[in-house]
Amino acid sequence: MANEEDDPIIQEIDVFLARSLLEKLYLFQYPIRPASMTYDDVTHLSAKIKPKQQKVELEMAIDTLNPNYCRSKGEQIALNVDGTCTDETSTYSSKLMDKQTFCSSQAASNVSRYAAAVYKKGELHLTPLHGILQLRPSFTYLDKADAKHREREAANEGGDSSQDEAEDDVKQITVRFSRPETEQARQRRVQSYEFLQKRQAEEHWVHLHYYGLKDSRSEHERQYLFSQGHGLAENTELIKSPSEYLMMLMPPSVEEENDKPMAPSNVLSMAQLRTLPLADQIKILMKNVKVMPFANLMSLLGSGTDPTAVLRCVQQVALLVQGNWVVKSDVLYPKDTSSPHSGVPAEVLCRGRDFVMWKFTQDRWVVRKEVAAVTKLCPEDVKDFLEHMSVARINKGWEFMLPYDEDFVKKHPDIVQRQQMLWMGIQAKLEKVYNLLKEHLTPKKQEAQSAHPLLVSGEQRVNMAKAKVKQNYGQLEKEFQKQKAEMKSNDASAKPDVANIRIKEEPVSLEEPMDTSAHSEGLNNGLVNGLHPAQGSTDPPNGHVPAGCIDRVAQELKAFVSATFKKQFVLTLSELKRLFNLHLASLPPGHTLFSGISDKMLQDMVLDTGCKQILVPFPPQTAASPDELKVYALWEAGDTYDQHRQVLLEIFSKNYRVRRNVIQNQLSQECGEDLNKQEVDRVLKVSFCSLW
Numbered sequence: 001m002a003n004e005e006d007d008p009i010i011q012e013i014d015v016f017l018a019r020s021l022l023e024k025l026y027l028f029q030y031p032i033r034p035a036s037m038t039y040d041d042v043t044h045l046s047a048k049i050k051p052k053q054q055k056v057e058l059e060m061a062i063d064t065l066n067p068n069y070c071r072s073k074g075e076q077i078a079l080n081v082d083g084t085c086t087d088e089t090s091t092y093s094s095k096l097m098d099k100q101t102f103c104s105s106q107a108a109s110n111v112s113r114y115a116a117a118v119y120k121k122g123e124l125h126l127t128p129l130h131g132i133l134q135l136r137p138s139f140t141y142l143d144k145a146d147a148k149h150r151e152r153e154a155a156n157e158g159g160d161s162s163q164d165e166a167e168d169d170v171k172q173i174t175v176r177f178s179r180p181e182t183e184q185a186r187q188r189r190v191q192s193y194e195f196l197q198k199r200q201a202e203e204h205w206v207h208l209h210y211y212g213l214k215d216s217r218s219e220h221e222r223q224y225l226f227s228q229g230h231g232l233a234e235n236t237e238l239i240k241s242p243s244e245y246l247m248m249l250m251p252p253s254v255e256e257e258n259d260k261p262m263a264p265s266n267v268l269s270m271a272q273l274r275t276l277p278l279a280d281q282i283k284i285l286m287k288n289v290k291v292m293p294f295a296n297l298m299s300l301l302g303s304g305t306d307p308t309a310v311l312r313c314v315q316q317v318a319l320l321v322q323g324n325w326v327v328k329s330d331v332l333y334p335k336d337t338s339s340p341h342s343g344v345p346a347e348v349l350c351r352g353r354d355f356v357m358w359k360f361t362q363d364r365w366v367v368r369k370e371v372a373a374v375t376k377l378c379p380e381d382v383k384d385f386l387e388h389m390s391v392a393r394i395n396k397g398w399e400f401m402l403p404y405d406e407d408f409v410k411k412h413p414d415i416v417q418r419q420q421m422l423w424m425g426i427q428a429k430l431e432k433v434y435n436l437l438k439e440h441l442t443p444k445k446q447e448a449q450s451a452h453p454l455l456v457s458g459e460q461r462v463n464m465a466k467a468k469v470k471q472n473y474g475q476l477e478k479e480f481q482k483q484k485a486e487m488k489s490n491d492a493s494a495k496p497d498v499a500n501i502r503i504k505e506e507p508v509s510l511e512e513p514m515d516t517s518a519h520s521e522g523l524n525n526g527l528v529n530g531l532h533p534a535q536g537s538t539d540p541p542n543g544h545v546p547a548g549c550i551d552r553v554a555q556e557l558k559a560f561v562s563a564t565f566k567k568q569f570v571l572t573l574s575e576l577k578r579l580f581n582l583h584l585a586s587l588p589p590g591h592t593l594f595s596g597i598s599d600k601m602l603q604d605m606v607l608d609t610g611c612k613q614i615l616v617p618f619p620p621q622t623a624a625s626p627d628e629l630k631v632y633a634l635w636e637a638g639d640t641y642d643q644h645r646q647v648l649l650e651i652f653s654k655n656y657r658v659r660r661n662v663i664q665n666q667l668s669q670e671c672g673e674d675l676n677k678q679e680v681d682r683v684l685k686v687s688f689c690s691l692w
């Protein structure tokens with residue numbers, strides 16, 4: 001109250017709303033000019049407007065007699081623009097820059113809050129503005145100067161050529177036919193910057209007449225800024241109740257109204273949802289949740305709901321996948337809609353999503369690249385499909401988000417059978433649309449079937465051997481001590497009859513033990529080629545081996561080498577050592593091969609079993625290790641491909657890289673039979689399956 005007493009009301013002014021120029025009044029903002037020069041002194045030569053774009057161009061005369069005007073600069077600019085010739089197309093007919101063009105741009109996109117006010121005789125008259133335009137100098141005359149300069153240069157070059165040179169040579173013309181434009185390409189073209197610029201340029205200019213401030217027509221138009229009548233009937237906009245006036249001062253935000261969802265599923269509470277028909281409730285729930293077990297759906301619908309009616313309704317908006325209900329594609333993508341990412345129509349999106357759902361009926365895992373390759377949709381659309389019903393797992397793919405609902409499948413076998421028939425129809429449709437291959441139609445083995453694989457990789461076998469060694473470490477230690485005691489007793493009993501015993505010695509200084517660290521590091525948990533070094537023991541791992549053991553070691557090693565080369569006819573030393581380490585990992589503790597096998601022993605045994613070393617001339621700059629450069633091959637295996645294999649080995653002993661046609665010709669010459677491409681491929685596959 002004290003503040004109101006200190007600030008008393010001095011005068012009350014009546015406000016009127018003038019509507020005569022409601023959608024015709026624009027506010028022009030001119031560039032800053034000297035205070036001594038007003039716009040009354042400016043001569044407007046021409047004006048034009050594009051109403052749809054609210055774009056204005058004004059052409060104003062420049063006072064060339066003003067002492068601040070530089071005449072030499074004006075003449076130079078006119079000369080650059082028009083040249084020495086003067087005609088109707090010249091921009092400056094007086095050979096002097098005597099005018100300037102101003103082009104407008106919108107200062108504000110929303111001008112509903114602005115109005116022009118005129119105060120007269122204690123009354124304030126307001127007229128809403130239709131637009132606010134800022135006028136800025138246009139320098140298009142510089143573009144004209146550059147264009148004319150290029151024209152003059154082209155004319156000069158054309159005039160120097162002779163009559164003979166002017167004759168056009170016969171040139172080949174390539175005719176191209178444009179492909180029909182797709183809907184997606186048309187939408188991208190319409191939204192492009194080039195198309196919008198072209199549309200704006202196509203709008204025609206509307207030429208205007210300029211009237212000065214003191215002109216009688218201007219005075220007549222200015223009268224429209226005043227309200228034509230002061231009666232209450234024409235000014236009802238300004239006579240409002242306090243609540244209406246407050247609403248006008250603070251209107252509700254348009255953005256908030258637009259943000260409100262159109263679908264009732266996002267705004268209805270569960271109490272409001274249950275007031276709708278059962279079919280609408282199920283459709284709204286499935287559209288939002290997308291994947292749901294039947295038990296969860298029944299709990300959301302409330303107690304007392306008939307399960308039979310729910311089953312009848314849910315089949316209209318969802319399909320059964322792994323015992324769970326997944327919303328149908330046409331519910332998420334209604335007709336006449338398109339993808340927000342790529343603009344693809346709803347029919348194409350429904351087919352792609354049905355393919356993803358069908359894949360989940362075959363397996364719990366789906367690979368995103370496979371879906372994209374079959375459906376030919378953009379990655380964003382494929383990701384949306386997968387996120388609806390699955391979860392991404394690193395280095396595995398996308399897994400169906402819910403577990404298999406066995407309870408529902410057991411309780412409702414008739415529903416399951418009906419859904420299977422529906423999926424058979426969908427599969428037939430997908431096969432026709434996407435031309436699916438057998439690899440897409442054949443379901444992968446389930447996890448239960450793959451729990452006991454028939455083939456075990458080398459890494460798995462090494463890990464199994466590590467675990468086995470750790471479990472049987474105590475037993476292995478006892479057997480080692482027992483074996484060591486037997487070896488010492490054998491050495492003691494063999495001393496008197498040393499002359500009758502032949503022992504193969506391999507000096508440690510001359511030959512390194514076989515390197516197994518790259519493939520079996522930590523395999524034996526401190527073992528050196530299968531033996532645990534006892535404290536204080538000085539026996540080398542590859543030292544003297546008792547005579548009884550050396551024969552068993554040779555027999556076991558020869559059996560391994562023979563069996564290996566009968567399966568894989570050509571091996572490098574590196575690959576052979578890897579296979580030998582895997583063989584050691586599969587043997588029981590205390591086996592004779594754990595006594596220590598060197599590289600030399602292994603290579604000698606390979607040569608003793610009928611194999612030969614193939615000296616392949618690898619290039620000097622190769623990055624392969626020495627063990628990878630040593631190639632051994634079984635010369636005679638006793639099969640029908642012995643002769644072919646020997647010819648191939650002779651070829652590769654001369655060059656490490658050979659063309660297929662050279663191999664085919666050489667085999668035909670040496671073997672005396674014509675081999676086709678398939679037979680040559682079979683020979684290569686059988687002979688070099690481990691290398692190529």
